[in-house]
Amino acid sequence: MAKIAYYPGNVARAGAYEVEDCIQPLCKALNIQLVELPKASSDGGNVIKQATPKLQDALVARNLALAEAKGLDIMTTCATSHAIMCNTADDMKRDPVYASTINNLVARTSKVEYTGETQSRHLLHYLVEEIGLDAVRDAVKNPLNMKIAAYYGPDMQRDGACAGDDPFMPTYMEQLIEALGGTPVDYDSKCSSVGSTSMLTLEDSSLAMTAAVLSDAIESGAELVVSACTVSHINLDSYQSKAGRVSGKNTSVPVSHLSEIVAFALGYYPDRLAQLRTRVRLIGS
Secondary structure (H helix, E strand, O other): EEEEEEOOOOOOOOOHHHHHHHHHHHHOOOOOOEEEEOOOOOOOOOOHHHHHHHHHHHHHHHHHHHHHOOOOOOOEEEEHHHHHHHHHHHHHHHHHHHHHHHHHHHHHHOOOOOOOOOEEEEHHHHHHHOHHHHHHHOOOOOOOOOEEEEEEEHHHHHHOOOOOOOOOOOOOHHHHHOOOOOOOEOOOOOOOOHHHOOOOOOOOHHHHHHHHHHHHHHHOOOEEEEEEOOOHHHHHHOHHHHHHHHHOOOOOOEEEEEHHHHHHHHOOOOOHHHHHHHHHHHHHO
């Protein structure tokens, strides 16, 4: 059985508990043991970083150190959290003096230090590279049978955070969608930002960016958009109507988390899958 530390990020156990509902059973079905980190904290969400990068890096290094103490890599379902952990790990590896400063802060408060052994893994990368698409395909009980647009966002598509996927033209999520019995829809905006961290300060710009992604997916034939980021998902889902009003574009399409469609295809929550299919028929087609 595969074993990895689990970091839910800032949203999965707060405003998006549907992610938490799904990550546990899907991992059980694929023989993945998730190891909790009870003392883990927020990673700052790139909000704290705007005021004090050192504090955010200390928070992230502490979480990585907690996983490292267990001898495990760390997995998250959120592209933003994954990229934040990769950024901190890379910054500390590149600058030993800065790493010493960060570890000094962490050691004084938590008695642990991050040495660089533990790496962040996004759920998508872990399923494709470690579990394998054949194993996923064999576990499918309810094929998705929908036209699905994959939304990666920009955060985990930089070099060093995209695992073995192509940073410019990623295909991992499309491959996974096919393994789950869905039909992937290709569209140009799948790696574009929706301006999640700017929503409170530059709302109109953020809504315009959100509308651009959604309308592109719809025009390309998508019945459903699947997000690899729990933070960006808020813009794509909760703000899609407002984005449509501000931009004048068609933004009406169901949006699901990556962990949801995997769990649904593996046979969990058939009632929620039925509801999603109904929404797709009424809205997304």
